Amino acid sequence: MTTQEAGVRTATFADLFGSITDSMARAIQGKREVIELAVLCLVSEGHLLVEDVPGVGKTTLAKALAASIDSSFGRIQFTPDLLPSDVVGVTVWNRSTDNFEFRPGAVFASIVLGDELNRASPKTQSALLEAMAENQVTVDNVTYPLGPPFMVIATQNPIEHEGTYPLPESQLDRFLLRASIGYPSRADELAVLDTHGDVEPLARLTPVATAADVQGLIAAARTVHVSEAVRGYLVDLADATRHHPHLALGMSPRATLSLLRASRARAASQGRGYVVPDDVKALTEPALAHRLMVTPEAQLQGIGAADALAEVVATVPVPTAG
Structure with a gap:
């Protein structure tokens, strides 16, 4: 095409x-x-x-x-x-x-x-x-x-x-x-x-x-096209959730695939034939927060899955070219 x-x-x-x-x-x-x-x-x-x-x-x-x-x-x-x-x-x-x-x-x-x-x-x-x-x-x-x-x-x-x-x-x-x-x-x-x-x-x-x-x-x-840089960004996000100190359960491979599919649909809904990092970032909370489990220590501190996820998104480098 x-x-x-x-x-x-x-x-x-x-x-x-x-x-x-x-x-x-x-x-x-x-x-x-x-x-x-x-x-x-x-x-x-x-x-x-x-x-x-x-x-x-x-x-x-x-x-x-x-x-x-x-x-x-x-x-x-x-x-x-x-x-x-x-x-x-x-x-x-x-x-x-x-x-x-x-x-x-x-x-x-x-x-x-x-x-x-x-x-x-x-x-x-x-x-x-x-x-x-x-x-x-x-x-x-x-x-x-x-x-x-x-x-x-x-x-x-x-x-x-x-x-x-x-x-x-x-x-x-x-x-x-x-x-x-x-x-x-x-x-x-x-x-x-x-x-x-x-x-x-x-x-x-x-x-x-x-x-x-x-x-x-x-x-x-x-x-919808997904570049290698954006694919790498998705994998980096998944890896960061699996090693975050406040998360006992990080992203599963199904979660990574789900975020990829949703990002493609969002790009197409905006008239684009390619995914940009902003598509991924906009969908991280609705696609991921319910899948993550915080540690008991984080719960005692009042830290929720959405809070930990926000830290992950803020720390994982965003590719400059998608």
């Missing part, structure tokens, strides 16, 4: 990316950055974890993305009594045909909302692991493919809230990005009161892209 062809392709990418984010912004006021992270996650073939207090729009974010894309949507309300079979499906005996039949669970959709994921037991949470890692589920030794596109948007309440289970590190590492919506500004909250006054904004959203369009965005993001 020539440089001119790459420029045209990324420009088209940026236009369609902007259409999806504009559509979602009609339902979620004042949270453009979070909306862009959600769409970046989709075109990076990843999954999004949204952690915040109840009532700030976590579920609305997932519904707005699904409503802006002409594809299937599934919702799983995680509760303490939810079973793994409720998530992935179950094989049942059909007396009329004298055969076993597979009845798919809610995970069989393009956009899957896992609402309040950390209210379910660890056994039920683990039912999502294969689906998120390999885009497939296995039931009774039979493997069923998912998507494409396929994306899980999981919401969770802060761990100190009653009735929550902490997500294990293995599951946190499956999420490409983590976002926090936060409370709106005064002006944005006034806009919320206006837009939600008579008609629900989600009901007014219509698809601005098809599943095939999303597949095209995914394919385009894969072609």
